[in-house]
Amino acid sequence: MTKTEVGIGIIGLGFVGEKAHLSAFRRILGSRLVAIADVDQKRLQKAADKSKIKSVYSTHEDLINDPNVGAVVISVPTFLHKKIAIDALKAGKHVLCEMPLAPNMKDAQEIVDEAKKAGVILMPSLNFRFTPNYVKTKELIDKGSIGKPAAIFYREFIPAVDLARQWPPTSWAWNKEKSGGGPAFTLSVWSIDLLRWLLNAEVRKVHAVSKDTILQELGGTNGYASLAVLEFSNNTVVTLEFSGLVRHAMSMVRLEVLGDNTNSILSEENDRVTLFGSDPQKQMWIFRESGAKVWGHYQEDEHFIQSILQNKQPDITTDDALKAQEVATKILETSK
Ligand SMILES: NC(=O)c1ccc[n+]([C@@H]2O[C@H](COP(=O)([O-])OP(=O)(O)OC[C@H]3O[C@@H](n4cnc5c(N)ncnc54)[C@H](O)[C@@H]3O)[C@@H](O)[C@H]2O)c1
Structure with missing residues (x-):
């Protein structure tokens, strides 16, 4: 059966997670914003109230384990991308990861290698x-x-x-x-x-x-x-x-x-x-x-969703992120 909708979970509701991705994913056709996570309870609650999302988590692991989540947006501080991205990719979730991918090239490369192994989409946020x-x-x-x-x-x-x-x-x-x-x-x-x-x-x-x-x-x-x-x-x-x-x-x-x-x-x-x-x-x-x-985040998020639904690699590649x-x-x- 062809997939018609992707369940989205956003991890990290700071500047870019809340102002850009949360606001975009509330309106993108083919996606349903189903879950959010943040370690900051106040931010989490505020975003949940604003977006009427019921599945709110204080750990990324809980969000990744939510069966309604098919893809995650990682908008936590850069040094936390690697652990969260690798956990999500290993769980078979598609990932839109904020940039830089990691604070150093070695960690960035490890995320990219994991995506290749997992065979799912890893799209860098180059809006x-x-x-x-x-x-x-x-x-x-x-x-x-x-x-x-x-x-x-x-x-x-x-x-x-x-x-x-x-x-x-x-x-x-x-x-x-x-x-x-x-x-x-x-x-x-x-x-x-x-x-x-x-x-x-x-x-x-x-x-x-x-x-x-x-x-x-x-x-x-x-x-x-x-x-x-x-x-x-x-x-x-x-x-x-x-x-x-x-x-x-x-x-x-x-x-x-x-x-x-x-x-x-x-x-x-x-x-x-x-x-x-x-x-x-x-x-x-x-x-x-x-x-x-x-800022282009809306169109970027739309492209991420269309790539998943059409089962094709996004126009922006992990190689672009590394370069x-x-x-x-x-x-x-x-x-x-
Ligand atoms: N695409 C863009 O235009 C753009 C602009 C600025 C920053 N960024 C990138 O986005 C990322 C986030 O930047 P920001 O400025 O939004 O940061 P921020 O500090 O404003 O927000 C980060 C959020 O992540 C939460 N968080 C921290 N640890 C967490 C964890 N373990 N699990 C869940 N949530 C956690 C924090 O509580 C906070 O709400 C960075 O990688 C940054 O480089 C992208």
Whole structure:
């Protein structure tokens, strides 16, 4: 009999588990959100009340053992992914795992190896590939609107006060052993994957520098600044700039793609794409989605479900996850 619905269990209801995946899976056709788990009882109860879910668990093992759960989303801190992913895969559950897969390459590879043995889907959460403005950017590049991409500039500035609220200074996210290298490492995997996807090319060279500035007035939050220069196998040169050292007014996400015909694409704030071409009228596309749809998690979760229902591997592979994480590791190592 063909499967028509997948029972979903979400493990970890922090920022990305609650705001992105929980909110998306309440509405995705072909899936039924059947269970949630978190070690934080308050968060668990709040999410259960909001989503009207009856099966709530304080351990991942109990959620995985729930026979109604066919697939799990792992959105716990990075250092906990491996144990939970391997338990889920061994139990024959499909897994959508947040990124980075693990704080180090060895653990990430072990998760991938286990998925191969288990013969179920392990999809990395690389949601930038589904973000509407990046989908538009790729479409413009692929149809030759800017000739061939010659250079890309990417900048992501996050307000320090938001980071301190989401990840207080004692959080796992600032601990290298637990996160793999702090927010700059954690947050760079999505843009690295985005670049590989936009360019259909691999990173050939990496050079990076970084500076940490401890912000005492925010309880010791690290106002990181990390600058990387990448060279791709198709000769495109790229700069990546990440910082958590700004106020709200300087918050920005900006991608500039310069083509070899002097046309360029500017993608801003996840909701606008502009093509600067030879025509005096620039062309602009505005995306009015919000939350999980503008970040791409909704579309990513939908793709995960469709891959399970159609019994095919997702377009985003575990190899993509390992490659993004490998480059993020190089950025970290070369900036020491
Ligand atoms: N895709 C994205 O856009 C995106 C953005 C930020 C973070 N992330 C990734 O998502 C993961 C989670 O990040 P976050 O910012 O949401 O973290 P967070 O600290 O906000 O939330 C983690 C949640 O997991 C819970 N938890 C901890 N241990 C648990 C356990 N053993 N079992 C069940 N629940 C447990 C915590 O109580 C908390 O609610 C990380 O791997 C991070 O790198 C992804």
